[in-house]
Amino acid sequence: MSETGVPILSVDHVGVRFGGLVAIADLHFDVHPGEIVSLIGPNGAGKTTAFNVMTGFLKPSQGQVRFRGTGLEGLPPHEIVRLGLSRTFQRTSVFPDDTVFDNVMIGLHRRGRARLVDTLLGRDRAGEAALRERAQELLDWVGLSGRARDKAGSLAYGEQRLVGVALALATEPAMLLLDEPVSGMNASETQVFVRLIRSIRERGVTILLVEHDMPMVMEVSDRIVVLNYGRLIAEGPPAAIRSDPAVIEAYLGQGSAAREAAQAVRETTHA
Amino acid sequence: MTEFLQHLLNTLVLGGTYALLGIGLTLIFGIMNVVNFTHGALYTVGAYVMYLAVTALGLGFFAALPTAILGGLLLGAILDLALLRPLRGADMDTTMLVMIGAGIVLQSGTLWLFGGVAKSIPTPFPDAPLQLGGVSVSWLRLFVLSAALALIGLTYWLINRTRLGLAMRATFQDHDTAALMGVNVRLIYTATFAIGSSLAAAAGALLGPVYVVFPQMGGMAELKAFAIVILGGLGNVTGAAIGGFILALAEELGAGYISSGYRDAMGFLIIIAVLIFKPTGLFAKAERIG
Amino acid sequence: MNQHLPALALLAALVAVPLALGNEPYLLNALITTGIVTIAAMSLNLLLGFTGQLSLGHIAFFGIGAYVSALTSLGFDVEVFGGLRVVHEPWPPVVGFGLAVLATAACGYLVGRLSFRVRGAYFVIVTISFAEVVRLVALNWVELTQGPLALTGIPPFSLWLPGLGTTTLRTKLQNYYLVLVVGTLCYVLIARLVRSRFGRAMRGLKENESLALSVGINATRTLTLAAVISAAMAGAAGSLYAHYLRIIDPDVFLFSTTVTMVIMVVGGGKGTLLGPVVGGLIFGLLPVALRPVMVPEAQWMVFGLVLIVIQFVMPRGIVPGLVRFATRRRASAPASVPVEVRP
Numbered sequence: 086m087s088e089t090g091v092p093i094l095s096v097d098h099v100g101v102r103f104g105g106l107v108a109i110a111d112l113h114f115d116v117h118p119g120e121i122v123s124l125i126g127p128n129g130a131g132k133t134t135a136f137n138v139m140t141g142f143l144k145p146s147q148g149q150v151r152f153r154g155t156g157l158e159g160l161p162p163h164e165i166v167r168l169g170l171s172r173t174f175q176r177t178s179v180f181p182d183d184t185v186f187d188n189v190m191i192g193l194h195r196r197g198r199a200r201l202v203d204t205l206l207g208r209d210r211a212g213e214a215a216l217r218e219r220a221q222e223l224l225d226w227v228g229l230s231g232r233a234r235d236k237a238g239s240l241a242y243g244e245q246r247l248v249g250v251a252l253a254l255a256t257e258p259a260m261l262l263l264d265e266p267v268s269g270m271n272a273s274e275t276q277v278f279v280r281l282i283r284s285i286r287e288r289g290v291t292i293l294l295v296e297h298d299m300p301m302v303m304e305v306s307d308r309i310v311v312l313n314y315g316r317l318i319a320e321g322p323p324a325a326i327r328s329d330p331a332v333i334e335a336y337l338g339q340g341s342a343a344r345e346a347a348q349a350v351r352e353t354t355h356a
Numbered sequence: 357m358t359e360f361l362q363h364l365l366n367t368l369v370l371g372g373t374y375a376l377l378g379i380g381l382t383l384i385f386g387i388m389n390v391v392n393f394t395h396g397a398l399y400t401v402g403a404y405v406m407y408l409a410v411t412a413l414g415l416g417f418f419a420a421l422p423t424a425i426l427g428g429l430l431l432g433a434i435l436d437l438a439l440l441r442p443l444r445g446a447d448m449d450t451t452m453l454v455m456i457g458a459g460i461v462l463q464s465g466t467l468w469l470f471g472g473v474a475k476s477i478p479t480p481f482p483d484a485p486l487q488l489g490g491v492s493v494s495w496l497r498l499f500v501l502s503a504a505l506a507l508i509g510l511t512y513w514l515i516n517r518t519r520l521g522l523a524m525r526a527t528f529q530d531h532d533t534a535a536l537m538g539v540n541v542r543l544i545y546t547a548t549f550a551i552g553s554s555l556a557a558a559a560g561a562l563l564g565p566v567y568v569v570f571p572q573m574g575g576m577a578e579l580k581a582f583a584i585v586i587l588g589g590l591g592n593v594t595g596a597a598i599g600g601f602i603l604a605l606a607e608e609l610g611a612g613y614i615s616s617g618y619r620d621a622m623g624f625l626i627i628i629a630v631l632i633f634k635p636t637g638l639f640a641k642a643e644r645i646g
Numbered sequence: 647m648n649q650h651l652p653a654l655a656l657l658a659a660l661v662a663v664p665l666a667l668g669n670e671p672y673l674l675n676a677l678i679t680t681g682i683v684t685i686a687a688m689s690l691n692l693l694l695g696f697t698g699q700l701s702l703g704h705i706a707f708f709g710i711g712a713y714v715s716a717l718t719s720l721g722f723d724v725e726v727f728g729g730l731r732v733v734h735e736p737w738p739p740v741v742g743f744g745l746a747v748l749a750t751a752a753c754g755y756l757v758g759r760l761s762f763r764v765r766g767a768y769f770v771i772v773t774i775s776f777a778e779v780v781r782l783v784a785l786n787w788v789e790l791t792q793g794p795l796a797l798t799g800i801p802p803f804s805l806w807l808p809g810l811g812t813t814t815l816r817t818k819l820q821n822y823y824l825v826l827v828v829g830t831l832c833y834v835l836i837a838r839l840v841r842s843r844f845g846r847a848m849r850g851l852k853e854n855e856s857l858a859l860s861v862g863i864n865a866t867r868t869l870t871l872a873a874v875i876s877a878a879m880a881g882a883a884g885s886l887y888a889h890y891l892r893i894i895d896p897d898v899f900l901f902s903t904t905v906t907m908v909i910m911v912v913g914g915g916k917g918t919l920l921g922p923v924v925g926g927l928i929f930g931l932l933p934v935a936l937r938p939v940m941v942p943e944a945q946w947m948v949f950g951l952v953l954i955v956i957q958f959v960m961p962r963g964i965v966p967g968l969v970r971f972a973t974r975r976r977a978s979a980p981a982s983v984p985v986e987v988r989p
Binding site: 140142161162163166167171172174177178179181182187190191192194195197205206207209252253255256 | 838839843844846847849850854856857858862863864865871
């Protein structure tokens with residue numbers, strides 16, 4: 086996509102240090118409205134840390150993140166969501182003790198605006214009915230209607246990722262950050278998910294994702310940003326990233342799992 | 357000025373036993389992540405074992421003290437084996453509730469066995485206090501202070517100079533890694549709980565003769581131990597030792613210069629103030645014990 | 647509406663109990679005090695069960711409610727700092743009830759704000775400390791509270807009831823129904839609350855705090871609001887207690903009463919609506935059953951053992967156990983509407 090125009094999200098020379106440990110040295114990139122951008126890199130490259138900075142869970146040691154022109158420094162997570170920037174989580178993406186349906190109802194927190202008095206007097210039936218309708222729509226969208234009454238914690242790992250996406254969509258974001266959304270999914274589930282991502286983008290939501298599944302990343306992304314040791318080492322469309330020597334080097338320098346990923350990067354070249 | 361010196365002296369005596377209480381509690385929290393709601397009951401048990409050893413068993417004051425400490429050690433080991441070991445891996449609320457239950461059983465049991473009437477423990481020390489300039493201190497209190505300091509020293513030696521202490525420190529750092537390195541973590545937990553309990557019992561056995569012994573004495577002691585541990589930072593042994601003396605000082609000055617009725621309130625005001633202004637305790641982070 | 651059936655059946659039984667009992671002052675008294683502590687337990691459940699905050703200073707709200715209500719209806723004349731005298735003429739107990747609710751709500755606000763700064767073990771200890779400070783004030787501010795001599799001669803409630811005119815609630819039977827009405831009201835309020843957007847926010851924070859924040863839930867506001875409502879209900883229970891017993895002393899702040907409430911909530915089923923009610927009735931009336939066979943110390947040992955055993959064999963409590971049993975029996979029948987059914 087074009088590098089011109091006003092970015093929806095700009096990560097402006099962000100650095101994160103924990104004591105002496107550098108998690109992110111200096112990260113600088115933009116995402117433009119309507120793009121699907123992937124943030125990739127070997128394990129420990131600082132990808133999830135970057136997400137945590139963008140969504141207010143971590144304070145950067147330097148630099149700042151701007152979303153739709155607003156600096157996010159000092160904003161708590163629940164206010165960043167209000168600006169239209171939503172995220173999913175890598176590991177714990179559901180409220181495990183509630184049903185899938187109730188998960189989405191919790192996720193619709195920002196939609197319901199009932200006053201406490203009305204709640205206590207039982208005067209908010211219409212609002213609740215509207216929320217339930219919306220929850221059902223969201224479950225249809227991500228394809229989880231069949232599991233609505235199951236405990237979210239009892240779902241398969243891949244399905245829990247989908248609940249996480251439904252929760253993030255419930256906040257009606259302008260931009261969605263997906264943290265390893267297809268981990269735990271098999272190939273056909275991943276294909277379904279790729280279609281879901283595209284349908285989300287078609288509704289005008291910008292997407293930034295962190296993912297290890299290289300074929301998926303190559304297929305879905307407009308642009309890829311590569312991190313290694315907390316530093317940006319490459320940025321460009323999938324075709325350019327595939328053949329970028331620095332990227333291949335970064336993956337080869339890692340352990341066997343990373344070599345497999347590097348292998349996957351090269352295989353997609355021939356795909 | 358002499359009045360102030362007298363307060364300082366009282367602070368030292370009280371602070372020594374408070375430090376023992378606090379160190380026991382903070383060790384158990386730091387290593388096992390358990391808020392020990394039996395700590396007060398163990399303090400009471402220590403005092404009653406001391407009482408029984410001196411009166412019923414006729415062991416003599418100086419032999420009764422180690423007996424009380426041993427009693428705390430044994431009871432602590434039993435509590436860990438019976439209640440905490442089966443619950444390892446449960447969340448903190450569960451162990452807290454179980455410990456509250458155990459504390460109630462111990463305290464009500466003491467009340468049932470001994471009745472509510474306060475007992476006093478006879479001591480071999482002369483009644484006449486030692487005069488030092490304008491201040492006076494009883495020989496009993498001097499002994500209590502020395503014994504408390506000796507026990508604090510022993511605990512430090514145990515943590516910093518023995519193989520057991522090394523294993524405890526490793527477990528504190530990271531119990532998974534410690535287990536991988538061959539530390540028997542279950543055993544370390546039992547040892548930690550027993551040692552922490554014995555320190556509570558020691559504090560009870562030392563303060564029992566100074567005041568009187570009664571079944572509810574542990575309730576306030578436990579709340580004070582919480583105050584000390586929060587003051588020093590949960591899991592920080594040195595912090596707890598210093599915290600014990602700070603609490604004693606606050607109580608002495610509060611009782612001396614404000615109102616004796618609010619002596620016991622000092623600890624709670626300290627807790628609330630510390631938590632509002634410096635939630636991690638006064639003494640840095642509890643990155644290591646010892 | 648069948649989700650409310652167990653609660654309605656229980657309510658009907660509780661309405662009928664005095665009719666079946668006849669004039670049994672001892673049992674009626676046990677039921678009234680049990681009812682009052684059960685209301686406090688229901689309010690504790692809002693924190694302990696629904697937000698997952700282990701507050702062990704809940705008795706402070708109960709006691710403050712009792713003292714505020716008693717002092718409002720008795721009047722006082724104290725000297726505060728700087729020789730300033732504060733004189734208060736007696737007001738009706740109903741006003742005391744209202745002030746008790748407001749005062750404890752304010753205390754709940756403070757504790758709630760604090761709960762966001764300090765979590766876990768720290769929160770538990772700070773709540774216990776708060777209760778202990780309040781107890782020591784009640785014990786030592788003799789001019790206001792009479793200290794250990796107790797506040798005596800607290801007037802009973804007077805209510806204006808349609809058709810009956812103004813009635814002073816002097817009999818046990820009248821007080822029983824007053825407690826039942828207030829208890830039912832609290833139950834309905836809590837039920838509405840936890841099934842609303844606010845209740846979902848509480849559950850979200852308890853189950854997965856990061857995720858809850860990331861869908862826009864304001865943790866500070868939610869936890870503070872829960873603490874305010876919880877404290878106000880405990881204060882209401884304290885006010886009922888003061889005007890029923892008509893004498894209170896600093897022992898209303900004893901930690902053991904908090905423990906009783908915790909056993910009621912945890913035993914009955916924390917985070918369920920009926921749990922604290924069922925637990926409250928069982929553990930409130932247990933002393934009545936144990937009294938002929940054992941001394942109070944032994945009863946307390948039983949309570950302690952119960953608390954331990956619950957954690958080992960029934961960590962989720964009685965009501966969830968029953969619900970699971972019931973749902974397993976009709977597992978084949980598909981349910982109609984996907985709303986949260988939480989008895």
